Amino acid sequence: MxxxxxxxxxxxxxxxxxxxxxxxxxxxxxxxxxxxxxxxxxxxxxxxxVAGNDNPFDAKVIKRGAGTRAAPNEIPSAFDARLVGCVCEEESTSITWMWLHKGEPKRCECGHWFNLVHKAPV
Known part of the structure; x- marks a missing residue:
């Protein structure tokens, strides 16, 4: 059965x-x-x-360069202002936040300079 x-x-x-x-x-x-x-x-x-831009909104981390007053770190933005975070020390667990405005280079607490540059919107 x-x-x-x-x-x-x-x-x-x-x-x-x-x-x-x-x-x-x-x-x-x-x-x-x-x-x-x-x-x-x-x-x-x-x-x-598809065109090859894997970061169309510039949301990825930008490695900081020399950041002097004469040659500041350029931060792209399609707007007149952008919130930027700076990790001042390599092993730091905190981020220093600041607003960047178009045409006004700004210095972080650690001494690095940042400048907002125009980027075409997506």
């Missing part, structure tokens, strides 16, 4: 698998490209990434 039950389960499982794979073998399912469905700011972001 157990053998008969085992054969019935195995044959029904086999039929189900075969019918499922046979049914989908004739149709090819593809997912739509996200770029086709995106609109607005999301679409402009995806187009910038």
């Amino acid at each position: 157990a053998s008969l039950y085992g054969r019935i389960v195995a044959s029904s499982a086999r039929r189900h698998v075969l019918s499922t794979s046979y049914r989908f073998a004739s149709t090819k399912v593809t997912l739509a490209d996200p770029l086709e469905h995106a609109t607005g700011l999301e679409k402009r972001e995806l187009l910038a990434k």
Whole structure:
């Protein structure tokens, strides 16, 4: 009896698998490209990434240079002001925040200078 039950389960499982794979073998399912469905700011972001700009909003960390008054660290922004954080010491766990305004270089507490430069918006 157990053998008969085992054969019935195995044959029904086999039929189900075969019918499922046979049914989908004739149709090819593809997912739509996200770029086709995106609109607005999301679409402009995806187009910038396709063009090779992996940081369209300049949200990644910018390594600080010499930062002298004559050659300040340039911070890109599409606006007239931007909030900037400076990690003054390499192993520091705190960030010094300051507002940068267009045309006004600003000095951090650690002595590094920063300047806001224009960048075209995304």
